[in-house]
Amino acid sequence: QVLLQQSGPGLLKPSQTLSLTCAISGDSVSTNRAAWIWIRQSPSRGLEWLGRTYYGSKWYNDYAVSVKSRITITSDTSKNQFSLHLNSVTPEDTAVYYCARLFWNKKGPDYWGQGTLVTVSS
């Protein structure tokens, strides 16, 4: 059974950096059988894929165009976790953020974190 446990602050001020971590149990962040992804959900934008990281002889990252200039996804193999960093946040970044696993042989997000509500407000 794969479990994803999210952690990170829920309240930020404009211009700060959003940092969330997703701790993995039951799988390895460096597996070559899955990608690890971040998705957010807000009433105005619905579900929005933000980016992915995966290992395949080296680390790869892909990001949504809407956040590409502000986003970084990192992985920590020693702690078996991956993290989302989104800088220069504005109130438009207010959303519930989810981490998830996408197994390559399904290419559907099969395990999800519990979600973190992040509010950006001055």
Add this chain to the structure above:
Amino acid sequence: IVLTQTPLSSPVTLGQPASISCRSSHSLVHSDGNTYLSWLQQRPGQPPRLLIYQISNRFSGVPDRFSGSGAGTDFTLKISRVEPEDVGVYYCMQTTELPWTFGQGTKVEIE
């Protein structure tokens, strides 16, 4: 790729079928020949949950009253007999082409 779901709301009677359509702006057939269209269920207050992947494959533990079909740009999720626990919002999602995208969601509620 834009995914358009219809209807946006589906009031159904318990025990009756429900059907949700997802239409893509582009073909979802990948260069490897597979079609990466998934269906997710989101119950109130919970993260989304994978129901169906690659058009018609049920994920582990998903009841067989859920089925998926379609090809190319047109896909359908069917619930053969709606149960109380099926209340929620259903999303289609494509992972054929970056950026991965979602439909806007269809709310299934009991009449």
